[in-house]
Amino acid sequence: MEAAEKEEISVEDEAVDKNIFKDCSKVAFYRRQKHQLSRRSTYQALLDSVTTGKDSTKFHIINETTKVPLLAEVYGIEGNIFRLKINEETPLKPRYEVPDVLTIKPSTVRLISCSGDAGSLVLADGKGDLKCHITANPFKIDLVSEEEIVMSINSLDQLYFEHLQIPLKQRSTKENKEDTSIDASQEDQEDLGLWEEKFGKFVDVKVNGPASIGLDFSLHGFEHLYGIPQHAESHQLKNTSDGDAYRLYNLDVYGYKIHDKMGIYGSVPYLLAHKLGRTLGIFWLNASETLVEINTEPAVKYTLTQMGPVAAKQKIRCRTDVHWMSESGIIDVFLLTGPTPSDIFKQYSYLTGTQAMPPLFSLGYHQCRWNYEDEQDVKAVDAGFDEHDIPYDVMWLDIEHTEGKRYFTWDKKRFPNPKRMQELLRSKKRKGSTDILYIWNDMNEPSVFRGPELTMQKNAVHHGNWEHRELHNIYGFYQHMATAEGLIQRSEGKERPFVLTRSFFAGSQKYGAVWTGDNTAEWSYLKISIPMLLTLSITGISFCGADVGGFIGNPEAELLVRWYQAGAYQPFFRGHATMKTKRREPWLFGEEYTRLIREAIRQRYALLPYWYFLFYCAHVAAEPVMRPLWIEFPEELDTFGVEDEYMLGSALLVHPVTEPKATTVDVFLPGSNEVWYDSKTFAHWEGACTVKIPVALDTIPVFQRGGSIVPIKTTIGKSTGYMSDSPYGLRVALSTKGSAMGEFYLDDGHSFQYLHQKQFLHRKFSFLAGVLINSCADKRGHYPTKCVVEQIFIQGLKKQPSSVTTHSSDGKEEPVAFTYCAKMSTLRLEKLSLNIGTDWEVHIR
Numbered sequence: 001m002e003a004a005e006k007e008e009i010s011v012e013d014e015a016v017d018k019n020i021f022k023d024c025s026k027v028a029f030y031r032r033q034k035h036q037l038s039r040r041s042t043y044q045a046l047l048d049s050v051t052t053g054k055d056s057t058k059f060h061i062i063n064e065t066t067k068v069p070l071l072a073e074v075y076g077i078e079g080n081i082f083r084l085k086i087n088e089e090t091p092l093k094p095r096y097e098v099p100d101v102l103t104i105k106p107s108t109v110r111l112i113s114c115s116g117d118a119g120s121l122v123l124a125d126g127k128g129d130l131k132c133h134i135t136a137n138p139f140k141i142d143l144v145s146e147e148e149i150v151m152s153i154n155s156l157d158q159l160y161f162e163h164l165q166i167p168l169k170q171r172s173t174k175e176n177k178e179d180t181s182i183d184a185s186q187e188d189q190e191d192l193g194l195w196e197e198k199f200g201k202f203v204d205v206k207v208n209g210p211a212s213i214g215l216d217f218s219l220h221g222f223e224h225l226y227g228i229p230q231h232a233e234s235h236q237l238k239n240t241s242d243g244d245a246y247r248l249y250n251l252d253v254y255g256y257k258i259h260d261k262m263g264i265y266g267s268v269p270y271l272l273a274h275k276l277g278r279t280l281g282i283f284w285l286n287a288s289e290t291l292v293e294i295n296t297e298p299a300v301k302y303t304l305t306q307m308g309p310v311a312a313k314q315k316i317r318c319r320t321d322v323h324w325m326s327e328s329g330i331i332d333v334f335l336l337t338g339p340t341p342s343d344i345f346k347q348y349s350y351l352t353g354t355q356a357m358p359p360l361f362s363l364g365y366h367q368c369r370w371n372y373e374d375e376q377d378v379k380a381v382d383a384g385f386d387e388h389d390i391p392y393d394v395m396w397l398d399i400e401h402t403e404g405k406r407y408f409t410w411d412k413k414r415f416p417n418p419k420r421m422q423e424l425l426r427s428k429k430r431k432g433s434t435d436i437l438y439i440w441n442d443m444n445e446p447s448v449f450r451g452p453e454l455t456m457q458k459n460a461v462h463h464g465n466w467e468h469r470e471l472h473n474i475y476g477f478y479q480h481m482a483t484a485e486g487l488i489q490r491s492e493g494k495e496r497p498f499v500l501t502r503s504f505f506a507g508s509q510k511y512g513a514v515w516t517g518d519n520t521a522e523w524s525y526l527k528i529s530i531p532m533l534l535t536l537s538i539t540g541i542s543f544c545g546a547d548v549g550g551f552i553g554n555p556e557a558e559l560l561v562r563w564y565q566a567g568a569y570q571p572f573f574r575g576h577a578t579m580k581t582k583r584r585e586p587w588l589f590g591e592e593y594t595r596l597i598r599e600a601i602r603q604r605y606a607l608l609p610y611w612y613f614l615f616y617c618a619h620v621a622a623e624p625v626m627r628p629l630w631i632e633f634p635e636e637l638d639t640f641g642v643e644d645e646y647m648l649g650s651a652l653l654v655h656p657v658t659e660p661k662a663t664t665v666d667v668f669l670p671g672s673n674e675v676w677y678d679s680k681t682f683a684h685w686e687g688a689c690t691v692k693i694p695v696a697l698d699t700i701p702v703f704q705r706g707g708s709i710v711p712i713k714t715t716i717g718k719s720t721g722y723m724s725d726s727p728y729g730l731r732v733a734l735s736t737k738g739s740a741m742g743e744f745y746l747d748d749g750h751s752f753q754y755l756h757q758k759q760f761l762h763r764k765f766s767f768l769a770g771v772l773i774n775s776c777a778d779k780r781g782h783y784p785t786k787c788v789v790e791q792i793f794i795q796g797l798k799k800q801p802s803s804v805t806t807h808s809s810d811g812k813e814e815p816v817a818f819t820y821c822a823k824m825s826t827l828r829l830e831k832l833s834l835n836i837g838t839d840w841e842v843h844i845r
Contacts, residue, residue: 028193429721476503
């Protein structure tokens with residue numbers, strides 16, 4: 001027994017050491033590609049080999065050195081998307097092509113071959129405003145939109161393709177002398193990791209030799225790029241220097257370093273580029289280890305170009321080059337042409353799916369710890385929330401509730417009656433982590449403490465005889481998918497699952513939520529959580545959050561409060577801590593801090609109707625819940641680099657306080673035609689300026705955008721389940737033109753009946769010329785509700801009304817008592833009883 005205990009590995013001790021993870025210089029395929037590309041070996045397209053099929057246009061590409069042909073296929077896809085696939089024409093065995101990520105086989109659009117000159121081919125979509133201009137020698141593709149080149153592929157000659165080879169042991173002497181696709185001596189072969197790659201005590205044997213791929217993309221006129229999570233880095237992607245590429249390789253990195261491009265828990269090989277007037281996307285569908293280099297060449301005002309005897313002045317646009325490199329698989333890349341950010345979101349969701357519609361309870365607050373000790377502990381923590389009047393919805397148990405860390409078991413000493421414990425939570429309309437349906441997929445990178453880089457060896461073989469290297473980055477995606485699908489089956493298709501995952505890939509949004517893993521209780525980690533979540537949000541994963549308070553270490557009371565305030569305005573809201581940290585339930589830091597945390601959590605619950613509507617928009621229209629400012633203000637250059645504040649939907653701007661002892665924060669309020677209202681003081685500012693906002697410890701800087709209407713709950717219960725019948729309020733913020741719009745969505749909060757039986761309510765609120773109207777936004781939906789709007793608060797009303805009346809659909813008119821504040825230009829209507837699901841009007845004269 002003692003020996004077994006000594007053998008046990010602690011995640012805390014083992015995973016902190018950064019030396020157990022590779023940097024780029026230790027990744028052999030990166031070294032090989034850099035080594036070979038320095039020799040400039042070019043590819044040529046054989047355009048006399050072009051064939052046009054029903055779905056795609058095919059042609060061969062040949063490397064001038066190796067003479068081995070590759071097969072290229074270009075597809076036009078519905079919704080202004082191009083797809084480029086490059087594979088060996090006759091590989092030794094099939095190369096891995098990523099399955100299951102695309103939601104459907106994309107509908108193709110026939111590309112029409114337009115006239116090109118002898119050395120080129122032009123393919124256009126049916127409308128003719130998007131063209132692929134393929135140049136034969138050297139091989140290059142230009143993506144042309146409205147006669148402007150927006151993207152070039154292989155313009156830097158970085159196309160790279162290592163061909164599968166017969167294993168060394170099976171070769172004849174003659175074959176052994178053949179080129180191995182890289183000109184390398186025996187010594188170099190070891191350094192370049194051709195047939196085997198050493199890292200520490202591990203040896204990765206490659207049966208068919210090296211198989212890496214690479215390709216470059218030049219984005220013309222673009223210098224702002226975003227995406228390719230997950231990294232603890234800035235929202236805007238940075239230029240990479242040699243040996244400092246962004247790494248996409250899912251790893252269990254306990255207490256990861258911030259401002260670092262190393263791969264952590266998840267990978268989405270998808271980036272967005274934005275400039276005034278256009279947004280583009282590149283989705284590199286590959287599940288093996290991937291590295292991305294980025295280099296922006298700034299705009300040059302004038303350059304001298306020799307044109308005969310005259311030296312002409314010419315403006316050169318800025319350009320960003322993106323170089324993708326993957327260890328294996330094929331080149332399969334989707335070019336999303338926008339042109340707007342919302343077009344890009346629709347195009348990407350058409351390929352990979354939208355955010356799963358969450359059960360309502362999952363948008364409440366989650367309480368978690370590694371670990372709650374026993375049933376008494378759970379009971380005491382649950383009672384603590386009630387005693388201190390703090391709402392919460394979910395109690396998570398980490399792995400120690402099991403018998404010897406074996407899932408689907410209970411430690412019988414600590415948890416002798418788990419059913420009774422869950423019934424206690426259920427009686428308060430709360431959820432426990434084993435309560436019928438709700439599961440957390442952890443350690444699914446996969447985390448293997450005795451493996452290379454704490455993960456599975458790359459030459460481990462999976463079902464279908466595929467090596468782990470081919471699919472490493474979708475391992476967690478498959479666990480997430482299987483769990484969500486299994487839970488749906490378990491409820492016979494009736495209940496929406498909720499599955500939280502640590503590891504993820506493109507398309508993981510279809511199955512649930514993601515969090516940012518093992519962060520640390522330091523101010524810098526609170527600050528970096530905002531760009532990390534913004535990056536996840538724009539790459540499809542709207543349901544994301546960071547462990548409130550920091551998983552590792554002991555937050556001071558001020559940091560904990562500020563983290564609760566930030567988390568309350570982020571999609572997934574959970575407090576979590578590792579073992580050996582001090583207990584930090586919200587009431588353990590003294591009454592003042594308890595009050596502040598209570599207030600932050602209650603603000604979350606008040607806004608639940610707005611959150612739920614935002615998730616409905618993410619689910620049906622792929623609109624991110626949490627948005628960087630540039631998404632809402634794509635024509636304002638000043639927003640492109642902002643990452644310390646963000647929009648929730650289109651109505652709320654949030655600027656969390658992320659510095660200790662802060663007394664003021666500088667808040668940038670975008671939009672020259674906008675007006676913004678402070679949610680706490682009701683003060684208002686015109687947009688396109690930076691405002692210095694005083695902040696006390698109870699201040700969460702949140703601003704409502706003029707022209708918006710936000711639905712809220714006016715009373716807060718113990719959990720979301722207690723609030724289903726409680727009344728609503730409307731916060732109306734008038735635009736500079738005195739108008740406002742908003743929406744509201746309601747269903748049963750847990751089933752699929754919104755989808756299958758159209759049991760939902762989707763309402764639209766509009767305020768114009770002194771009349772607030774509630775009307776139906778989607779006539780397909782029907783969902784009876786007794787809930788009423790009891791309170792309406794209007795900001796920006798310049799003139800005191802003489803009367804306010806309500807008008808129901810049956811023609812009934814009733815006067816309403818009101819309170820008007822001339823100093824703040826606000827109007828408050830209370831004690832109303834307007835059914836939220838029926839048509840009515842409020843007239844302000």
